[in-house]
Amino acid sequence: MPTNSILVNFNGCPSSLDSLMPDNGLANLAGSLLESGHHTIIMDFCTVNIIRRMIPEELQIDLEEIYNESIKVLVSGGQFTKSMLDHLVALDKRLEQSKSLELPKIAEEIINQALNIDADFIGFKLWTGEGFEGSVKIAEIIKSRLPEVKIIAGGPHVDWFMKNIFNYTDIFDILVYGEGEEVIKLIANYVKGNQSLDEIPNIIYKKNGNIYKTPKQILPDLNILADPIYDEKIYPAIVGDQKIKFIMIDESRGCPNQCYFCIHPQKSGNRWRIRDYERIVDLIEKLSRELNTSIFRLSGSNTPPDLRRDISNELIKRNLGISYAGFGHVRSDEDYDLLKLSGCVSLAFGVESGSQKILDQDINKRVKVDQIIRALTGCKRAGILAVASIIAPCPHDTEETLKETLDLLIQTRPDAVTIQLPGLTPNAFWYEHKEQFGFELDADCMERSMLYKIKLLLPPMMWEKLPYKINGKSSHELTKMAQDLSSELEKHGILTGIGDFLLLISNSMKIPALEMRNINRRMFFTGDFNTIQNMVLSFNDLTKRLNRG
Template structure:
């Protein structure tokens, strides 16, 4: 029998910040499935769990956070409340550090002693997850220098070889799609393959980084069918994760929006799983995870593929619900009626702006305000909940474009809005041609962005500043504009801070959309681990097949 490797796959992203951050990690599942199919042995360690939240937040921290949170809306107490939040955040940071060092790392080292893995792979998240992963990797390397340490994940898709400027703890960095690369790296870890022959990796030779060529999987049906094995992915046991399963139905995006780095990773053309393959995944995941809830993972799923999937769902009489990303391309009432009949509950539309010039020239959206209105109207008329994402203020934002976006949101009568400030992300058109879009990066842009964490669990005034300006506006000046729109929409009955998954949570947990948003925010900001566990347990019971 040929020698095969043993490995650990680790995802550490500090503390989960919302219910949807507790969903199973389909990326790690795909990698583990590829390794297992090739005969390698692996195990997933995912710390975005209810258990991790309970370990970090003590009763004392929770009670102090409640006091500070309750005073946020008291104008006379706002500054005192913000000051107290800042003080508590220091306590939480120390608590997270203690749990990382004295619990996570200690337990991992014991697991390593028993399993003796040939390599450990990290899914690197930008921010605290990146910094924490480095600490874990350093502890492993100090104790077991023979183990190969690999860093993959979204962080490398943004920063590539610059990660080596921040740390040299990783023997190899992986970028792009990992299902084939992880098998080659497993072979490398047991001296069966050379790094020079492996695609989608970055490593050092003679102190200089080498970036191997990218390779994308052309036929997604050739991927291993995702395994939802509790021995491989122990966090799936019980109610540590919330049971919405991501289905990787398509990759690539021909739209190439200027703010999005996705085409650099996944290409500018669609690659699709066959509807038959997707139905098999639905069935396997339903049975093994005991759930009827799914999210289609593609950032821009082709309409014709979605239509074929829905026909297959009905043909196989699957009783499932799913949510998806939507795009305002040519669609019809018949299309959305089919989605509704197949179990589609809600769709997130990437609107981004209500101004034609911003849409066309600043964002390259390849759609119009009229098409967006039509698509969302058809969606809602079919009985599917609709929510939309906005980026405000965009580069080139004017008072007129702001008012156009404001008006569009009111006209749509949408179920919710996810409102974001503009992100300048490596690999996007905005980043690559920053001068054209009047974007100015700080001198320490890369080091700050690698470690930047959006403080979802803290009030926005306590967030760190972003290391760039747009149209001369700094972080706080952009935040003011975003907040003006947010306040206006709320006053006019449009709920903000709501995405397509929030709508699904609201339905299953018997809240209104705004109540679900507020409860979700409250329990994570205050570290209410008992309520988090209660809602995850209730949701999982609601979507179970038994």
């Protein structure tokens, strides 16, 4: 018997152009449900319009004023005055209040849709921080009005925190971890009384006060995946330039690496699983035609080099005129000239550190510094924009090892560098062996990690403290080390704070990367709805497939 469902994407107020991309995960789930005869609709609240709703004009004016003041201070090399910091804190409180006022309205929209289609279940994609806390509040309102409707949750937050979510809230009837395309069809059977929960893999649920977790199951063959659905009747946020038409393609899953900080192998398996390259390009061609776009990203966290080569050859053969980004490999000698010819514009490399000692001791990357240098320089030589992703400081980083990272980046001069603090993800090797790496957890570490929000209005040194120390270093000390590295890179003319997504967007719009980074920061800091709307309109127009020949 077919079911009716709603799939919800809420991640707070969008904070960057790439946060306005369509959600390929929910599009995949919709494809699975429709293929099995069920009915569903995607309600995606990561849109241009939600920015206008959450940041009213009077608040936007005040944010614009403090942003301009802050830029003057930063450019002059000065320090924020106490009055400026107090003003920022006050504006942050106003912004939080404004955002919170939208949550009941969002819940009401979902309730009305659920009543309209007689929904059997509602599925939330859970993100960390603002997205998680907001989704819980929205779900609570829905449950109070529609107690008979099952509320399901999946997504990255579940993969990270698993059973711990039930220690914070029991608003969700079922949590889904790992891959959900097959699981959601079984859940649809369950809500109609045709399946028991203990027969469904990849779920966590409560029964009689106890928490149960069923075994993990991964798809053995990605070729059985249904195509993602972006049809405007199923995914109405696609209409009217509410989303930036930059489409993710699931070409591969799984990762044979065993990086100590990462949970990808636990989630997706430690071996590569791929779609046939012809099917991948078929999907790119189909979505390019249906959505009238020419911009894509291979979403696999570790695309096999042989698969990327075959995709590249097929793209060249079909002459589709598309541009794309993806993750690069630091351990393999790829044919970057071929990738460039096929439309590859930018690649993000997981460099993590420029110190061989740190790579071996803290990262387990199984890579040599010389290989990293060869990958970055080879990528750039072919004319592909190279992004180096760095973790700083790593647990055992010292001034000396951070200097080695700085030296490597100065030598290779990637087009951009992104710097992440050492995040502690439950179930990752770092977490399971926390003493080995010097992590000292606060008593309430798990709950604070679940609720941790990055306050983009405030200077990083004013962000909430991380709920752990690393080898005696507080979060403020860790943040300063990361900021110092960023400052040194900027002094050497190396751009920071922009990833491969924005580099591809800037390339497509013919806006210099530095200018794009600064525009992106300003318009999302200030909630400048009109500029954001115009940027999305311009991007979607410039990247129409008809404009690309």
